[in-house]
Amino acid sequence: MVELEDLPSVGEKTAEKLRDAGFADMMRLATATAKELAVKAEIGEGVAEKVIEAARKSEKIDFETAFDVLERRRDVGRITVGSDAFNELIGGGIETQSITEVFGEFGSGKSQVAHELAVTAQLPLDKGGLEGECVFIDTENTFRPERIEQIADHFELDHEEVLQKIHIARAFNSSHQILMAEKINELVQSGANIKLVIVDSLMAHFRAEYVGRESLAVRQQKLNQHLHALQQLANNYNIAIFITNQVQARPDAFFGSPTKAIGGHVLGHASTYRIWLKKGLAGKRIARLVDSPHLPEGECVFKITTDGIVD
Numbered sequence: 001m002v003e004l005e006d007l008p009s010v011g012e013k014t015a016e017k018l019r020d021a022g023f024a025d026m027m028r029l030a031t032a033t034a035k036e037l038a039v040k041a042e043i044g045e046g047v048a049e050k051v052i053e054a055a056r057k058s059e060k061i062d063f064e065t066a067f068d069v070l071e072r073r074r075d076v077g078r079i080t081v082g083s084d085a086f087n088e089l090i091g092g093g094i095e096t097q098s099i100t101e102v103f104g105e106f107g108s109g110k111s112q113v114a115h116e117l118a119v120t121a122q123l124p125l126d127k128g129g130l131e132g133e134c135v136f137i138d139t140e141n142t143f144r145p146e147r148i149e150q151i152a153d154h155f156e157l158d159h160e161e162v163l164q165k166i167h168i169a170r171a172f173n174s175s176h177q178i179l180m181a182e183k184i185n186e187l188v189q190s191g192a193n194i195k196l197v198i199v200d201s202l203m204a205h206f207r208a209e210y211v212g213r214e215s216l217a218v219r220q221q222k223l224n225q226h227l228h229a230l231q232q233l234a235n236n237y238n239i240a241i242f243i244t245n246q247v248q249a250r251p252d253a254f255f256g257s258p259t260k261a262i263g264g265h266v267l268g269h270a271s272t273y274r275i276w277l278k279k280g281l282a283g284k285r286i287a288r289l290v291d292s293p294h295l296p297e298g299e300c301v302f303k304i305t306t307d308g309i310v311d
C-alpha cells in the first residue's frame with residue numbers, strides 16, 4: 001500500500017489537506033482532475049497535477065486486456081431484489097461496478113425496491129446479499145425506517161443491526177446531493193463496508209431547480225458530474241449504484257412506451273441497466289428491462305407486500 005506521504009511533493013501538511021478533502025487513497029487521487037483536487041484540497045494546481053501523476057504511476061493505470069476485464073468482472077457482486085422472477089430478468093440481482101436505474105410513475109414501486117435492497121445488501125452471500133452496508137441518499141423524504149424493519153423481519157434479521165448499517169443522507173438540493181455522493185469516499189475510507197449506494201430519486205431536485213430550456217445545459221453538466229462521481233465509487237470500491245427516476249408523459253407516442261424517463265442522454269448513457277416499473281392489476285407490478293449491455297429485453301411480474309418485494 002502506498003501512503004500519501006510516500007508521494008513526491010507531498011509533505012505532512014499536504015497529506016493532511018488531501019485526507020480532509022476525502023482523497024486518502026491512490027485510486028481516488030489517480031482518477032481526480034487537477035482542478036477538482038486544487039479546489040477541494042485547497043492546494044496549488046501545479047502541486048495537484050504532480051500528486052495526481054504520482055498516484056497514477058503508483059496505481060499502474062494502463063491499458064488492460066480483455067482478459068483483465070473478465071477477471072475484474074469476476075469480482076462483480078449481485079444483490080437480490082427479493083423476487084426470483086425479477087432477479088432472473090436482470091441477471092441475478094443488481095450488479096456492483098454498475099449503475100442500475102429504475103423509472104416509472106408515482107406509486108410504481110421504485111422506493112419500495114430501494115428499501116428492499118437496503119436490507120438484502122446485508123444478507124450473506126448464499127442468501128443473495130453482499131454482507132455490506134448501504135448509503136441511502138433520500139431526496140424526497142420518503143425513506144421509512146419502519147418499512148426497513150418490516151422487510152428485516154421477513155429475513156429474520158435484527159432491527160437495530162440492519163438500521164445501523166444503512167447510512168441516510170437527506171439531500172436538500174441538487175448541490176447538497178452531489179456533495180453527499182462525493183462524501184461517500186470518506187465513509188468508505190474510514191472503514192465502512194459500503195456495497196450499495198441508493199439515490200432516491202436522482203432527478204427530483206435537478207428537475208425542480210433547473211426549469212426552462214435555457215438552464216438545461218447547466219443541469220445536464222451538473223448531472224453528468226454527479227453520475228461520474230457515482231460511477232467512480234462503483235468502480236473504485238466494487239459498489240452497486242441504484243437510482244430511481246421519474247417519468248414524463250409522452251402523449252405523442254402511438255407506439256412503444258407512452259412515458260419516458262427524464263434525464264436525457266446524459267443519464268441514458270450513464271445507466272448500465274434501465275428498468276421500467278409499471279402498475280398492474282390487483283396490486284401487481286411489472287418490471288421491464290429496457291436497456292442492458294448483455295441481457296435480452298424482457299418483463300416480469302412481482303408484488304409489493306408487507307414483507308417487501310416478492311414473486
Ligand code: GTP
Nearest residue numbers: 104105106107108109110111112113142304305306
Ligand atoms: P414516487 O416516489 O411517488 O414516484 O413513487 P414510487 O415508485 O417510489 O412508489 P413507492 O415505491 O413508494 O410505492 C408505493 C406503493 O407501494 C404504495 O402505493 C403501495 O401500493 C405499495 N406499498 C408500500 N408499502 C407497502 C406495504 O407495506 N404493503 C403493501 N402491500 N404495499 C405497500
Ligand code: MG
Nearest residue numbers: 110111112142
Ligand atoms: Mg418514491
